[in-house]
Amino acid sequence: MAKIHVSTTINGDAVEFLCEPEETLLDVLRDGLGLTGSKEGCSSGDCGACSVLLDGRLVCACLVMGAELGGCEVETIEAMAHGDVLHPLQSKFIEHAALQCGVCTPGILVAAKALLDKNPDPSETEVRYWLAGNLCRCTGYDKIVRAVLDAAADMRGS
Amino acid sequence: MNDMRYEAPDTIDGAVALLAGGRGEVRALAGGTDLLVQLRAEMIAPELVVDLKRIPELRSIAAEDGGFRVGAAVSGAELGEHPGVKALWPGVVEAVELIGSTQIQGRASLGGNLCNASPAADSVPAMIAARAVARVAGPAGTREVPVEEIAIGPGKTSLAKGEIVVSVLLPARPARSGDAYLRFIPRTEMDIAVVGAGVSLTLDESGVCSAARVALGAVAALAMLVPEAAAALVGTTLDEAALERLAAAASGACRPIDDKRGTKEYRIKVAGVLARRAALIAAERAGRS
Numbered sequence: 001m002a003k004i005h006v007s008t009t010i011n012g013d014a015v016e017f018l019c020e021p022e023e024t025l026l027d028v029l030r031d032g033l034g035l036t037g038s039k040e041g042c043s044s045g046d047c048g049a050c051s052v053l054l055d056g057r058l059v060c061a062c063l064v065m066g067a068e069l070g071g072c073e074v075e076t077i078e079a080m081a082h083g084d085v086l087h088p089l090q091s092k093f094i095e096h097a098a099l100q101c102g103v104c105t106p107g108i109l110v111a112a113k114a115l116l117d118k119n120p121d122p123s124e125t126e127v128r129y130w131l132a133g134n135l136c137r138c139t140g141y142d143k144i145v146r147a148v149l150d151a152a153a154d155m156r157g158s
Numbered sequence: 159m160n161d162m163r164y165e166a167p168d169t170i171d172g173a174v175a176l177l178a179g180g181r182g183e184v185r186a187l188a189g190g191t192d193l194l195v196q197l198r199a200e201m202i203a204p205e206l207v208v209d210l211k212r213i214p215e216l217r218s219i220a221a222e223d224g225g226f227r228v229g230a231a232v233s234g235a236e237l238g239e240h241p242g243v244k245a246l247w248p249g250v251v252e253a254v255e256l257i258g259s260t261q262i263q264g265r266a267s268l269g270g271n272l273c274n275a276s277p278a279a280d281s282v283p284a285m286i287a288a289r290a291v292a293r294v295a296g297p298a299g300t301r302e303v304p305v306e307e308i309a310i311g312p313g314k315t316s317l318a319k320g321e322i323v324v325s326v327l328l329p330a331r332p333a334r335s336g337d338a339y340l341r342f343i344p345r346t347e348m349d350i351a352v353v354g355a356g357v358s359l360t361l362d363e364s365g366v367c368s369a370a371r372v373a374l375g376a377v378a379a380l381a382m383l384v385p386e387a388a389a390a391l392v393g394t395t396l397d398e399a400a401l402e403r404l405a406a407a408a409s410g411a412c413r414p415i416d417d418k419r420g421t422k423e424y425r426i427k428v429a430g431v432l433a434r435r436a437a438l439i440a441a442e443r444a445g446r447s
């Protein structure tokens with residue numbers, strides 16, 4: 001079977017790759033392009049560890065086919081820090097110890113950033129609902145929610 | 159699965175021709191939130207997947223005759239951001255918004271929810287209550303199909319080979335109308351409905367219910383319209399006796415299964431409770447004082 005040739009934009013860079021029809025966006029990122037920040041937890045849309053933005057929408061990379069990406073824009077966790085300068089969410093996750101093993105963290109950061117871009121002043125309930133598709137087996141969520149709320153406050157300059 | 163092909167046509171005719179011409183199992187692809195899970199689990203092994211998301215008619219929402227035509231591949235997130243649809247059919251929009259997480263909402267479509275034909279699909283009872291009509295395109299042309307006639311059993315649809323749902327028309331409605339959808343799940347998010355109930359109704363100037371439609375999900379092999387439940391509301395002010403009759407009719411229509419999420423008896427009971435609560439929300443949205 002011929003591989004599919006795809007031209008897309010990832011984290012602002014034009015990228016071309018070849019993929020099999022059964023490869024997901026997550027496979028393409030991790031195995032094809034070496035962007036291993038997005039994690040594979042379940043491969044069934046349940047855990048959110050693979051969260052990325054696709055044309056500005058938060059999606060599970062494990063539920064997108066690589067072949068679908070022609071002409072699309074993908075943003076991954078790798079675009080979050082600028083060099084050594086962390087995004088406020090990343091700093092707050094460290095400050096609040098909002099991670100232990102870290103497998104859920106990239107997905108949660110990408111999802112939380114998508115929330116704050118849309119709603120800079122979310123309530124705790126809004127944060128919890130928005131992140132309901134991001135599972136964490138370590139922290140018990142509380143520190144994650146605190147870190148997101150604190151980062152939001154910081155980013156609003158209050 | 160090794161020799162699966164992927165195509166992304168940009169016209170309805172292109173998609174129909176590809177799907178009709180496929181030799182083996184063929185599948186349309188919208189948001190992929192059911193399809194990719196089924197591929198991964200090897201529940202399906204299509205020879206051809208036809209991505210519908212590059213077809214403009216499947217991606218747009220347009221006003222039509224006082225209602226809205228929603229493209230079958232429009233995502234839940236896109237639908238939820240449309241103020242017009244939300245104002246006219248809040249119950250349908252709230253049902254779609256219950257599907258999965260934020261991530262799932264970024265992709266999951268009305269057409270996919272309908273064509274996946276799960277008895278527990280959240281948007282389907284709400285669409286049935288709304289008298290929504292699917293526009294189906296296929297090799298033999300286009301036909302208009304009430305949404306309740308798309309699923310014919312768990313995972314099975316009435317669509318012939320090569321047919322796709324292009325859009326769903328959420329029709330115009332009289333003044334003083336409202337709709338609502340409620341589901342019961344064991345958790346607050348990210349679960350499959352134990353029962354879903356959609357109600358759409360219209361009140362006359364004196365607050366008497368002049369028309370109603372009640373539909374239930376997850377309590378039988380198909381989401382279904384329950385005319386007896388609607389009849390219990392018509393001609394009443396949704397007084398206690400009418401609500402009791404509504405709940406009894408809704409419970410009486412259930413033919414549920416037992417599973418880990420709920421027993422038969424439980425589902426039957428909850429169906430009545432949810433139908434009643436959804437009717438009260440719909441009436442409030444219709445302007446009941």
Ligand SMILES: Cc1cc2nc3c(=O)[nH]c(=O)nc-3n(C[C@H](O)[C@H](O)[C@H](O)COP(=O)(O)OP(=O)(O)OC[C@H]3O[C@@H](n4cnc5c(N)ncnc54)[C@H](O)[C@@H]3O)c2cc1C
Nearest residue numbers: 045186188189190191192193258267270271273279280323
């Ligand atoms: C984590 C998770 C949580 C979920 N939670 C819920 C939930 O709470 N409630 C709920 O109801 N569902 C839920 N789902 C199921 C799924 O997200 C929905 O059914 C969704 O609406 C499917 O839409 P889609 O666009 O992703 O469909 P796809 O996966 O693209 O398609 C689904 C099926 O329909 C067919 N199809 C799609 N579009 C068309 C068309 N236009 N014409 C003909 N055939 C078509 C496909 O061939 C496929 O068989 C969940 C799924 C996941 C992974």
Ligand code: FES
Nearest residue numbers: 041042043048062
């Ligand atoms: S790996 Fe994609 S949601 Fe779990």
Ligand code: FES
Nearest residue numbers: 100104136137138
């Ligand atoms: S830190 Fe381990 S899963 Fe969240």
